[in-house]
Amino acid sequence: MSSEAVDTGPEPREDWRDRVLSDPDLILDDRDLMRALIAANDRQMGGNIVDMRGIAMERLEHRLDRLEDTHRAVIAAAYENLAGTNQIHRAILTLMDQTDFTSFLKCLAGDIALGLRVDRVRLVLESVEASETEAPQVQKLEDVLTVVSPGFVESYITGGRAVPLRQVTLRQVTEADARVFGDAAQWINSEAVLQLDLGERRLPGLLVLGAEDPHQFRPSQGTDLLTFFAGVFERQMRRWLG
Secondary structure: OOOOOOOOOOOHHHHHHHHHHHOOHHHHOOHHHHHHHHHHHHHHHOOOOOOHHHHHHHHHHHHHHHHHHHHHHHHHHHHHHHHHHHHHHHHHHHHHHOOOHHHHHHHHHHHHHHHHOOOEEEEEEEOOOOOOOOOOOOOOOOOOEEEEOOOHHHHHHHOOOOOOOOOEEEEEOOOOOHHHHHHHHHHOOEEEEEEEOOOOOOOOEEEEEEEOOOOOOOOOOOOHHHHHHHHHHHHHHHHHHO
16 A cells, blocks of 8 residues: 655744744844844854944843833823822812702711822811810811911911912821811821912911821822812802802
8 A cells, every 4th residue: 555745844943934034023023032042143253242233232122121111100190190180070079069068068078088088188267266275166067177276377388487388288297287187187197288268358278188198198299180179179168158
């Protein structure tokens, strides 16, 4: 009985060679494979020859790595900024939904604190009726509203230093002020202080956001979104007070 030669196809090496010749990107897009080829080429050239092309490629690789890291950082920052914008927008809509002043204040400790992902929200208002040691009683709002004597707002923002008053101050704190946060002061480690202009012939106020996380509010962070939120909040306050 006769037998016919079995066609086993092209040799693996020849098949690989044909694939590379037809599609060189198979190698060019594989960084590890390119490094192996360059290293093999360097060994053939010997140690006494400077391969300028290899040096240039290595520098380009480092530059590409830095560009990829920058690209990832930009994308992460963009997503973080978008998330922050959405938080502020939802908080503003919540404020605008309130139908009376009491519910407006109470939502600060509930939906607003939850939406902004902070542990405490306190509204601080100056009053001529308040003194350094005593403030007028505000029934059922002690967990949201703090009434202080005139001059407290400026002192709290500046810490008694001769520095410009900014509408938004972000900082880490080692000892939070109990006059603002009450019993929660012992575990507040960072805060955002929003200065409020409540209109003509009215004393200023503060909206203070407190966080247990010491890195949630830092001086190096941007304040554009919180500045916008403070502007909307103070306008809502003027409407209620008027």
